[in-house]
Amino acid sequence: MRVTLAMVGAGVMGQTLLGGLLRAGRAADDVLVVDRRAGRGRELHERFGVRVVDDVAAVAGARTVLLAVKPQDLPALLDSLAPHLDADALVVSLAAGVTTAAIEARLPAGTSVVRVMPNTPSLVDEGMAALAAGSSCADAQLAEAEDLLRSCGRTVVLAEKHLDAVTALSGSGPAYVFYVVEAMVEAGVLLGLPRATATELVVQTVVGAGAMLRETGQHPTVLREQVTSPAGTTAAALRQLDDSGVRAALVSAVEAAAARSQQLSGG
Ligand SMILES: NC(=O)C1=CN([C@@H]2O[C@H](COP(=O)(O)OP(=O)(O)OC[C@H]3O[C@@H](n4cnc5c(N)ncnc54)[C@H](OP(=O)(O)O)[C@@H]3O)[C@@H](O)[C@H]2O)C=CC1
Numbered sequence: 001m002r003v004t005l006a007m008v009g010a011g012v013m014g015q016t017l018l019g020g021l022l023r024a025g026r027a028a029d030d031v032l033v034v035d036r037r038a039g040r041g042r043e044l045h046e047r048f049g050v051r052v053v054d055d056v057a058a059v060a061g062a063r064t065v066l067l068a069v070k071p072q073d074l075p076a077l078l079d080s081l082a083p084h085l086d087a088d089a090l091v092v093s094l095a096a097g098v099t100t101a102a103i104e105a106r107l108p109a110g111t112s113v114v115r116v117m118p119n120t121p122s123l124v125d126e127g128m129a130a131l132a133a134g135s136s137c138a139d140a141q142l143a144e145a146e147d148l149l150r151s152c153g154r155t156v157v158l159a160e161k162h163l164d165a166v167t168a169l170s171g172s173g174p175a176y177v178f179y180v181v182e183a184m185v186e187a188g189v190l191l192g193l194p195r196a197t198a199t200e201l202v203v204q205t206v207v208g209a210g211a212m213l214r215e216t217g218q219h220p221t222v223l224r225e226q227v228t229s230p231a232g233t234t235a236a237a238l239r240q241l242d243d244s245g246v247r248a249a250l251v252s253a254v255e256a257a258a259a260r261s262q263q264l265s266g267g
């Protein structure tokens, strides 16, 4: 049976986007999933109602082929996919660091490719995805890819040279936030709060701060200053963060992620 969308690789990110697409109204019988992991077919069929196969040849006829495998698995996948792609198929890759040129080089000449960097908050329709078009991608196909990603969050179209920075900021970014949350919860426990209470306090604080950033549109410095009373508790805490080089460490962390994304380039 021909489908509009085929997804190859249904791990963390693939399943996250699949859920968003179905919530946004895409019919389950219009999506074909290809995944090689044992047991995944049954699990995904029960959870999402989609058809799951393990042979990439099944993508033949699909209008859009979404690739959600690890960057290291992408070259071999592209080689096995190439003979089965329709001439006018759109290939959308989520792989961190892998350029559209590297993808195009392994596919028939003229294949439309879009590189996307999504993130896991797509699971709750709060995703942030950046898209960059390959050399043969028409505007209408880029818009189609954007529609796919918009089903579970916001999108931005950028020049591809920015995608390593995007990967380091919004792609990996949720992990930095979770890391800070973990540390804050541990601090609360150290100060004697029950773990569940510390977790509730920190989670709502992060959600509330995020909502303030979005809804007030104020610069984070302004919002931080509003919390920081003269000679108060926040000033004492912020001095510790500055003395420990936390700001510089965050900048270095994002730089390291961007450098790793660049290393992954070309497979
Ligand atoms: N996780 C995240 O936060 C984000 C991830 N990404 C990108 O998304 C992509 C997927 O990441 P993630 O979901 O975390 O990875 P996962 O490892 O969770 O999922 C990838 C899935 O694809 C399967 N797979 C690999 N090769 C093939 C193949 N040739 N045919 C069929 N199935 C295959 C894997 O099977 P097996 O396990 O057997 O290898 C696995 O089930 C990556 O390229 C990553 O850079 C982008 C933004 C955010």
Ligand SMILES: O=C(O)[C@@H]1CCC=N1
Pocket (backbone or CB within 6 Å): 096, 167, 171, 172
């Ligand atoms: O860690 C990674 O490589 C992927 C890409 C961005 C988020 N996770």
